[in-house]
Amino acid sequence: MKFSKKQAAILAIATIFLxxxxxxxxxxxxxxxxxDGWTEWRTELAPELARxxxxxxxxxxxxYIANERITLDxxxxxxxxFGWEIGSHTVNHHNAPRFVRQHGLDTWLRQEFDPSVDELxxxxxxxxxxxxxxxxxxxxxxxxxxxKVESFRRAHRLAIAAGPCEDxxxxxxxxxxxxxxxxSVMKQWVDMAHxxxxxxxxYGHRVLPDSAFVTGRVVRVSPQxxxxxxxxxxxxxxxYALVPDTKRRTASADPVRVSSAEGRIIRxxxxxxxxxxxxxxxxxxxxxxxxxxxxxxxxIEYAAGRLRFFTVSDVVDGKHRD
Ligand SMILES: [Zn+2]
Numbered sequence: 001m002k003f004s005k006k007q008a009a010i011l012a013i014a015t016i017f018l019x020x021x022x023x024x025x026x027x028x029x030x031x032x033x034x035x036d037g038w039t040e041w042r043t044e045l046a047p048e049l050a051r052x053x054x055x056x057x058x059x060x061x062x063x064y065i066a067n068e069r070i071t072l073d074x075x076x077x078x079x080x081x082f083g084w085e086i087g088s089h090t091v092n093h094h095n096a097p098r099f100v101r102q103h104g105l106d107t108w109l110r111q112e113f114d115p116s117v118d119e120l121x122x123x124x125x126x127x128x129x130x131x132x133x134x135x136x137x138x139x140x141x142x143x144x145x146x147x148k149v150e151s152f153r154r155a156h157r158l159a160i161a162a163g164p165c166e167d168x169x170x171x172x173x174x175x176x177x178x179x180x181x182x183x184s185v186m187k188q189w190v191d192m193a194h195x196x197x198x199x200x201x202x203y204g205h206r207v208l209p210d211s212a213f214v215t216g217r218v219v220r221v222s223p224q225x226x227x228x229x230x231x232x233x234x235x236x237x238x239x240y241a242l243v244p245d246t247k248r249r250t251a252s253a254d255p256v257r258v259s260s261a262e263g264r265i266i267r268x269x270x271x272x273x274x275x276x277x278x279x280x281x282x283x284x285x286x287x288x289x290x291x292x293x294x295x296x297x298x299x300i301e302y303a304a305g306r307l308r309f310f311t312v313s314d315v316v317d318g319k320h321r322d
Pocket of ligand 1: 035036089093133134
């Protein structure tokens, strides 16, 4: 279902009101974050979240504003109509520690960090937080950025926390298909955060319709090849991740990248699929930086009944302790 901006805003307010009226059961919080920048944040994701009284923090690369993958108008609408926070994800998404090794910290600040924050603030966005590209930073980089913003993110396998770490970092766990976690497990995380009265901090990139993903059964497994029971057709130019068994969390540190799919044969780079799945298991293939809508919806509906939604800077301000 699609809503107009006004309908979505009214619905968001109504839903928050209802959640508050029924708020005795809400304890602990969820902090959802999305990186890079797509216009669907505004047209699809924010209305989807508003339906359950939820909001998120979006970390944008200015290069995606320059090429109009998302616009400043989209970002302002997210902030002003949907209650999102907008943070910086640098200008060009270079790996920051590597960039600093090659060109020095001052150049990184001058080319990648300052202009990103400055452009967003000049557009009326209240930028208070940063996510380093690939969540990769050094103590030197962290200290430098914290003169201008108030927090950054560190990737963590299970980010449930009472608040920011001493060095200004907030932990975050990926919900992308590259780091697949069954929704049943994510619901347990919600329960854990609720029970402990703590925060569950999750990040992704895009939430995509189920039709962007392929799923079926595994017929045969070898270390780098799966035979499956459906024809797999992948879109050229898209990077795909394979979830070898949707009942298991993707355990390896390295995501399973699909190298090719011909008919019912899926090949991957590296790893050993025989340790990750078995004949008869359900597999999933999808855009590496995407989350399937049906699972996302199940997660946020479950979370909305147990946790309050916070932005990153709400947490820095301690609003989750109110
Ligand atoms: Zn990114």
